[in-house]
Amino acid sequence: MTIDCDIHPSIPNLAALLPYLDEHWREIVKLRGMDEFNSISYPARSPLTARPDWRPEKGKPAATLEQIRGECLDPFGTDLAICNCLHGIQLLFSEDLAAAFARAVNTLVAKELLDKEPRLRASIVVPIQNVGLAVEEIERWAGDPRFVQVLLLASGDHPLGKRIYWPIYAAAARHRLTIGIHAGSSYHNPPTAAGWPTYYTEDYTAQAQAFQTQLSSLICEGVFNQYPDLIVVLLESGWTWLPAHLWRLTKYWRGLRMEIPWVDRSPFDIVRSNVRLSLQPTDGPPDSADLERVIEHLKSDALLLFSTDYPHWQFDGRDALPSGLPASLKRKIMVDNPRATYARLVEPVA
Amino acid sequence: MTQHVVAPVAEVPPGSHKLYTVKGRPIAVFKVDGEYFGMLDRCPHQGGSLCAGVVSGVLVSGKPGTYRLERNGELVRCPWHGWEFDIRTGQSYCDPAKIRGKSYPMSVASGAAVSEGPYVAETVPVRVEQDYIVVEM
Numbered sequence: 001m002t003i004d005c006d007i008h009p010s011i012p013n014l015a016a017l018l019p020y021l022d023e024h025w026r027e028i029v030k031l032r033g034m035d036e037f038n039s040i041s042y043p044a045r046s047p048l049t050a051r052p053d054w055r056p057e058k059g060k061p062a063a064t065l066e067q068i069r070g071e072c073l074d075p076f077g078t079d080l081a082i083c084n085c086l087h088g089i090q091l092l093f094s095e096d097l098a099a100a101f102a103r104a105v106n107t108l109v110a111k112e113l114l115d116k117e118p119r120l121r122a123s124i125v126v127p128i129q130n131v132g133l134a135v136e137e138i139e140r141w142a143g144d145p146r147f148v149q150v151l152l153l154a155s156g157d158h159p160l161g162k163r164i165y166w167p168i169y170a171a172a173a174r175h176r177l178t179i180g181i182h183a184g185s186s187y188h189n190p191p192t193a194a195g196w197p198t199y200y201t202e203d204y205t206a207q208a209q210a211f212q213t214q215l216s217s218l219i220c221e222g223v224f225n226q227y228p229d230l231i232v233v234l235l236e237s238g239w240t241w242l243p244a245h246l247w248r249l250t251k252y253w254r255g256l257r258m259e260i261p262w263v264d265r266s267p268f269d270i271v272r273s274n275v276r277l278s279l280q281p282t283d284g285p286p287d288s289a290d291l292e293r294v295i296e297h298l299k300s301d302a303l304l305l306f307s308t309d310y311p312h313w314q315f316d317g318r319d320a321l322p323s324g325l326p327a328s329l330k331r332k333i334m335v336d337n338p339r340a341t342y343a344r345l346v347e348p349v350a
Numbered sequence: 351m352t353q354h355v356v357a358p359v360a361e362v363p364p365g366s367h368k369l370y371t372v373k374g375r376p377i378a379v380f381k382v383d384g385e386y387f388g389m390l391d392r393c394p395h396q397g398g399s400l401c402a403g404v405v406s407g408v409l410v411s412g413k414p415g416t417y418r419l420e421r422n423g424e425l426v427r428c429p430w431h432g433w434e435f436d437i438r439t440g441q442s443y444c445d446p447a448k449i450r451g452k453s454y455p456m457s458v459a460s461g462a463a464v465s466e467g468p469y470v471a472e473t474v475p476v477r478v479e480q481d482y483i484v485v486e487m
Contacts, residue, residue, distance in 0.1 A: 163415070222414025254444035255432030261411040266445065
């Protein structure tokens with residue numbers, strides 16, 4: 001059995017969303033001449049955005065069920081895959097427009113993917129620009145067990161531990177949805193703590209910084225104290241940075257515990273109980289034999305969740321599992337960990 | 351175990367702490383609410399002097415954003431890296447199960463009792479009319 005926790009169906013184009021927008025927003029799209037939501041997170045021609053063999057001659061990668069089935073679900077023998085639709089909704093400055101488009105994206109995913117392909121599950125895209133509207137969107141889909149997670153981006157307006165976002169976590173916890181934080185940015189702030197970089201290489205590498213910041217924020221602000229059953233999944237975050245970051249965070253927490261007295265366990269313990277990470281990309285050491293040592297530093301075999309990151313180009317062929325993984329860990333990563341993480345995955349959907 | 355005379359009680363007034371050497375070991379003596387507590391003056395982390403640390407209270411929190419300072423004067427924070435220790439027990443707050451400071455039982459004995467023994471008063475001249483801080487080690 002294989003559970004792929006991070007795949008990225010594309011919305012074919014903006015017109016595909018029109019049937020799922022109400023009349024007002026359809027009119028706005030027409031009047032404004034809106035054509036596409038292009039985020040620089042995954043520029044269309046960047047090699048990372050789509051593997052060469054997953055890049056169609058016409059149209060976008062992963063934009064049809066035929067592509068998704070033929071390139072991702074079938075070759076990897078995938079039993080379940082979680083769709084994380086990255087469509088630039090978070091970049092908008094209009095809260096209402098963001099809410100309308102988030103709803104349209106979720107409706108398209110439900111009707112055109114989930115209704116037609118039983119192996120697919122999805123994350124709920126939310127208009128994070130307005131927490132009340134984001135909660136409304138969660139409530140709209142919470143009754144549909146095929147939605148297993150709420151999707152946020154690694155960089156937004158504020159660190160995600162801030163209390164303004166807690167109603168989102170309350171809604172997620174109420175409905176046993178995980179919070180998925182995916183690489184990407186609203187670009188309302190520079191994508192690095194040091195300011196705007198010049199090159200895409202810098203941008204993408206710096207995603208790990210953003211994840212580290214979010215992880216610290218969620219822990220230090222006490223999100224896991226308030227919602228002890230909440231699981232946060234870091235998606236396309238990379239994970240080999242995790243031990244070093246937690247060594248650092250734990251060290252300073254020990255000395256500055258008085259700032260955050262509600263954090264009564266070490267950050268390492270909190271991560272082991274409440275945080276999971278998707279497998280791809282694996283930014284491993286040059287010698288794959290050393291990867292096992294990195295895994296040992298995680299001090300848990302429950303943290304990693306299998307992902308192909310389809311159609312992003314993280315590996316070739318079917319080598320989604322990096323070499324160097326202990327055999328005992330493979331089944332945990334492929335099946336046991338995803339099932340333990342996503343409460344809704346094991347629920348019947350019929 | 352032997353009872354060692356540390357100092358006359360007047361040397362460590364309420365709310366203060368002071369460093370002594372007993373049996374060649376540095377012992378930080380704290381006075382909290384009329385009781386004396388002794389800790390080895392080496393933080394179990396990297397050996398910082400606990401006696402040079404800030405004495406404060408135990409900060410507890412029922413939920414994020416709430417702060418309640420309890421038992422003020424009963425916690426010492428190592429000056430090197432901020433690790434906190436319960437003055438009464440030596441228990442750490444960063445890893446209570448694994449890390450604790452070394453505590454020594456302290457008491458007060460009268461000068462008369464100390465003069466009779468079996469106390470060891472290495473460097474402290476004992477006068478019968480005074481009370482003394484005594485450590486067992």
